[in-house]
Amino acid sequence: MFRLSNNLIGVLNLLTFLLSVPVLGGGVWLATRGGGSGTECERFLTVPLIVLGAFLMLVSLAGLVGACCRASLLLWLYLVAMFLLILLLFAFTLFAFLVTNKGAGEAVSNRGFKEYRLGDYSHWLQKRVDNSKNWAKIRSCLQDSKICERLQQGNETFDQFIRDNLSPIQSGCCKPPTECDFTYVSPTVWTVNSTTLTSTNNTDCSAWNNDPSTLCYGCQSCKAGVLANIKKDWKKVAIINIVVLVFLIMVYSVGCCAFRNIRRDNAYGYGGWKGRYP
Template sequence: MAENKNPAETLAVIVQENQKTNPKEEDQATGGEKAVLFQMKHLMLLLTILSFVLSLPVLFSIIWLSYMRQCDCEDLLRLPRLQVAIVVGLVVVFLVSNLVVYLRARFPVPGLLLVMVPLILMLTMGLGLVGAYKMESRTITGSPIWLKVKVDSENYWSNIKSCIYATRTCEDLESRSYTLKTHDFTRSKLSSIESGCCRPPSSCDMEYVNATFWRKEDKVVDDSTLNNANCDLWKNEETILCYNCDACKEGFLKTLQGKWWKLGTFLVVMALLLISSHLLLFVATMWERYGG
C-alpha cells in the first residue's frame, strides 16, 4: 500500500506545480499579445497618417492647376479642357483616397477596389503625358507625340503663329532689350518662343541691330542644315519675323511639352505613392482583423 501512495503523491505535487506555473505562462502570453496589438495599432496609425499626408500634394496640385495661367495659345489645341478634366480627376482621387482611409476598418476590400480605380487611371494618364506609350500616345491628348503632330499641322500652326503675334511676345522682347548691345543681348536669357520666333537662327550669322531687327551679311550661306534653310524665311517685319521658321515651331512645342511633361511626372509619382500606401494599409488592416 505504501508503494501505491507514492505515485499518487507525486501526481498531486505535479498538478500543484502546474497550477502555480500556468498563471505565469498565461500572463506572459497575454503580455506578448498586448505588445503585438500595441505595435499593430501604431503601424495602422502611421499608415493612416502616411496615406493622408500623401493626398495633400494632390490637393495642392488641384489649387495650382485651377489658378495656373494657361500657356499662350495652347487653347487652340483645346488643352485647357484637358487641364480641367485632370483637376476634376484629382478632386475625385483626393476625396476617394481619404474616404477609404476613414472607412478602411469597415470595408477594407471594397475600399481598396474603389480607390484603385481612380489611381490606376491617374497613373495611366501620367504615363501618357510623359510619352511612355511611344507611338500609342499619338492619340493621347497632351502627350509629346500628340503635341508635335498638332504643331506640325499647317492648319493648326497658321492659327498658332497668329496667336503668338497677337500676344505681343516679340514686341515685349524688343522693348525690354532696346538699349542692349550685341554682347549683352546674346547673353540674355530668352524663352523658347522668344528665341525661336523673334530672332533668326544663330547659324544665319546676321548682324544684330535690335531684338527684332537683324541685318543679313553679304556672304554665301550653306543650305545643308535645317536652321540655314530657315534663314531666308526671316523678315524684319513685325508680322513675319521668324514665325514661319521651324525654330519657332520647336520653341512653342518645347514650351508646351515642358509643362505637360512635368504634370505627367507628378501624376505618375503621386499615383505610385498612393497605390503603395493603400496596399500597405489594406495588408495591415487584414492582418489586424484576421492575423492577430
C-alpha cells in the same frame, strides 16, 4: 481603432483633395474669364487643368471616404485609379526620354546663341509642331508670353546682341537665322538682304517679317526652338516623374494595406460571414 495605414491614406488624400481645389478652380477661371473670350493659348491650357483637377478631386475623395468610412468598394476603385495612374506616369516618363533623345542646338561662330533646325528632332515631335492646328495654339502662347517684346526692350549694338545668350525660342522665333545674312537694326528689326533670298535654300529667310506679330513665328527655326525648349522641360519633368512614381508606389502600397485592413474589419467586426460562422 483605425490602423495606421487607414489614417495615413486619409491624411494623404485630404492633402490631395485640397490641392485639387485650386487646380480645378484655376481651369474654370480661365474658361470663364472675360465671358469665354480668352486667347487661344488660354483655351489650350484650360482643358488639361480642368481634367487634372477633377481627376485629383474624385480620386482623393474616393480614397478619403474609403479609408475613413471603411468603404471597401470606394477604396478598391481608388486603388484601381492609382494603379492606372502609375502605369500612365511610367509610360509617359519612358516616352519622354525616348522622344527627347535627339536634337540639339548648333553653335555658330562668334555668336553667344545657337541656331536650331527642325530636322534635328524626333519625327514624332516634328509632326506635332508641323500640325497647323497645334502650331496655331503654340504660336498664340508665344505671342501671349511677349518673349520677343522683352528682347526688343534692350537698346543694343550688333556686337552686343551677338554676344547675348538667347534662349532657344528667342533665337528661333525673334530673329532671322544667321544664314540669311540680314542687316541688324535692332534685336527684332532687320533689313532684308535680297541677294540672300534668291541664293539660299533656307525658307526661313523669306518667312521673316519685321512686323512684331509675325517676326519668325512661321519659321522652321521657331518650331525647332520650341522643341528645344520642350526637350529641356521634358527632361526635367521626367526626372520629377521618377520621384513622383516612387512616392505613388509607396502610397499605393499603403492603400493596399488599408484595403486589406478594411476587409478584415468588415469580415470580423461588422457581421461578415466569418463573424457569423465560427
